Amino acid sequence: MTDFKGYAVNDLVWAKMKGFSPWPGRISEPPAELRRIAVKKNIPVRCIFFFGSNNYAWIEETQIKPYQEFKEKLLSSCKSAGFKEAVQQIEEYISNPEKFQSLFVSEQANRPDPDVEFNKLREAANSESADEASVNNTSTPAALEAEAEEQQPTTPITAKKSAAKKKVRASLPIKLNAVKAASTTKARSIGNKAKAAIEIEATSPSPKRKRKLLLEPVDSPALNLDTFSPVRRNVPVSHLLNRPVTVARPATPEIDMSSVSNALQSRNIQASNLKFGFLGLGIMGCGIVKNLLNSGHSVVVWNRTATKCRKFQEAGAEVADTPSDVIEMTDVTFSCVSDPQVAKDLVFGNCGVMSANLVGKGYVEMTGVDPETSQDIAEQIISKGGRYLEAQIQGSKNQAEEGTLIILAAGERLLFEECQTCFEAISRNSFYLGDVGNATKMNLVLQMISGVTLAGIAEGLALADRAGLQQKDVLEVLELTSMSSEMLLQKGNAIIKGEFPTHQPLKHMQKDLKLALGMADGLEQSLPITAASNEVYKHAKRLGYGSHDASAVYVRARF
Numbered sequence: 001m002t003d004f005k006g007y008a009v010n011d012l013v014w015a016k017m018k019g020f021s022p023w024p025g026r027i028s029e030p031p032a033e034l035r036r037i038a039v040k041k042n043i044p045v046r047c048i049f050f051f052g053s054n055n056y057a058w059i060e061e062t063q064i065k066p067y068q069e070f071k072e073k074l075l076s077s078c079k080s081a082g083f084k085e086a087v088q089q090i091e092e093y094i095s096n097p098e099k100f101q102s103l104f105v106s107e108q109a110n111r112p113d114p115d116v117e118f119n120k121l122r123e124a125a126n127s128e129s130a131d132e133a134s135v136n137n138t139s140t141p142a143a144l145e146a147e148a149e150e151q152q153p154t155t156p157i158t159a160k161k162s163a164a165k166k167k168v169r170a171s172l173p174i175k176l177n178a179v180k181a182a183s184t185t186k187a188r189s190i191g192n193k194a195k196a197a198i199e200i201e202a203t204s205p206s207p208k209r210k211r212k213l214l215l216e217p218v219d220s221p222a223l224n225l226d227t228f229s230p231v232r233r234n235v236p237v238s239h240l241l242n243r244p245v246t247v248a249r250p251a252t253p254e255i256d257m258s259s260v261s262n263a264l265q266s267r268n269i270q271a272s273n274l275k276f277g278f279l280g281l282g283i284m285g286c287g288i289v290k291n292l293l294n295s296g297h298s299v300v301v302w303n304r305t306a307t308k309c310r311k312f313q314e315a316g317a318e319v320a321d322t323p324s325d326v327i328e329m330t331d332v333t334f335s336c337v338s339d340p341q342v343a344k345d346l347v348f349g350n351c352g353v354m355s356a357n358l359v360g361k362g363y364v365e366m367t368g369v370d371p372e373t374s375q376d377i378a379e380q381i382i383s384k385g386g387r388y389l390e391a392q393i394q395g396s397k398n399q400a401e402e403g404t405l406i407i408l409a410a411g412e413r414l415l416f417e418e419c420q421t422c423f424e425a426i427s428r429n430s431f432y433l434g435d436v437g438n439a440t441k442m443n444l445v446l447q448m449i450s451g452v453t454l455a456g457i458a459e460g461l462a463l464a465d466r467a468g469l470q471q472k473d474v475l476e477v478l479e480l481t482s483m484s485s486e487m488l489l490q491k492g493n494a495i496i497k498g499e500f501p502t503h504q505p506l507k508h509m510q511k512d513l514k515l516a517l518g519m520a521d522g523l524e525q526s527l528p529i530t531a532a533s534n535e536v537y538k539h540a541k542r543l544g545y546g547s548h549d550a551s552a553v554y555v556r557a558r559f
Helices: 083-097 097-107 113-135 141-151 157-189 194-202 207-215 281-292 308-312 323-329 339-350 371-383 398-401 412-416 421-426 440-467 472-478 488-495 508-520 528-545 551-556
Strands: 012-013 023-025 046-051 053-059 064-066 275-279 298-302 332-337 362-365 387-394 405-411 427-433
Touching: 012 046, 012 083, 023 083, 083 097, 141 371, 194 412, 275 281, 275 323, 281 298, 281 398, 298 308, 323 508, 339 371, 339 387, 362 371, 362 412, 371 387, 371 440, 387 412, 387 440, 405 412, 405 421, 405 440, 412 427, 421 427, 440 472, 440 488, 440 508, 440 528, 440 551, 472 488, 488 551, 508 528, 508 551, 528 551
Parallel strands: 275 298, 275 332, 332 362, 362 387, 405 427
Antiparallel strands: 012 023, 012 064, 023 046, 046 053, 387 405
């Protein structure tokens, strides 16, 4: 029977989330917005406020330790800038708790529900509208009231009453407008576009206008209908109203396993005697595994959607049921999935990598992750006797299928050498950059440059179109300048066609920009242009273009 500590609110602790180092925190009352989680039998959970990041999470008591008791032991568990800031913050809290009270406002037990508050405001607006309707139940209410006042004898008292009535009548529309404005403001504050649209709907001039409002971000000036000047209203806005409905993403054609790329045919590759595993058969993974098989490597594959494995099984690959099975069946396993969270789920989740016998096994992380995630995975793999290498990939779907990617690797040098035949099959060059973290940093820098550049070409073509220029002429001239590149021409042509076939999903590009901003924040490096570009990608993703190619960022730039 586990002996639980029985922590109390305000106790200072070290709390560990799966996949992360122990972090300084405080036992807290859960804020209203923190959802409850399913509790495992006989294992209590505690709401933890994490210093540094200033957020909350539910943590099992088995993953919590007293702060002072384990302080010396755990101070060296992580060396990131964020961790050092969190430790400094908790020490400041110990010295002066009152200084941090503003951080814990959200823990108030009786905090009002924003939805309830919004409904109260809307009911108040409806009530005011009903009162106004009951008073003004004739076609000319002002004339009737004026007539009634004229029939009454004029005295100082009746004169005062008449003036008071006129004052109330004059203020009534102002009160109604104030209630409507308050309702809209409240809707914005809780981030609910649908509720904001409900309040605006009554004043929207047309169905097209209503549709435009629903597509605008909640902080858009378009929601404040009263702020438009008369001059602005007279400007033709047909091009703004005809915003596109999200188009269906072009179907990604199934990979042709029978063909061998020209690049692979030109190389004389002697396949390694090792057995390799591959986790993830997405846009990049399919091309990589195809080239591994075509170059004679022995491969075991796994994918969350098992049907994707069928073509590779027919081409000679073995199929495993779980990630842990892949580890058990192979010498070296590659992982190439969508984002850092999925990468951690493969390692730490049910039937994941950590549940297998890792002694002597190699693990190569090809997912685009941040340095901290890569370091966390490396520590856990190595702690169980495994070996770790991060191998970040630069390139698109076409380059993965052609075998012309660029590999950026860091970690164990011997494992890098053992993977050389694989890297020769899938890339035109591979670089070893030293310690774990260096490859992920390099990849984020390159992705940041790529994302900002693509946002620039999208805005340029949008401006050219608005100025009456032919977009294809812009690309033809661009191709003759020193700015010409394969990426700009490929993405520019996709923009002109308006089809956006997926070579690199827009949501993945936005993810990399976000990770680059996170890395810069930890290093106190300002990235204003990247931050602005990230917002453009985020907006395009909200419009439904996350699974389209990154060139679909043009939709946001144009409209």
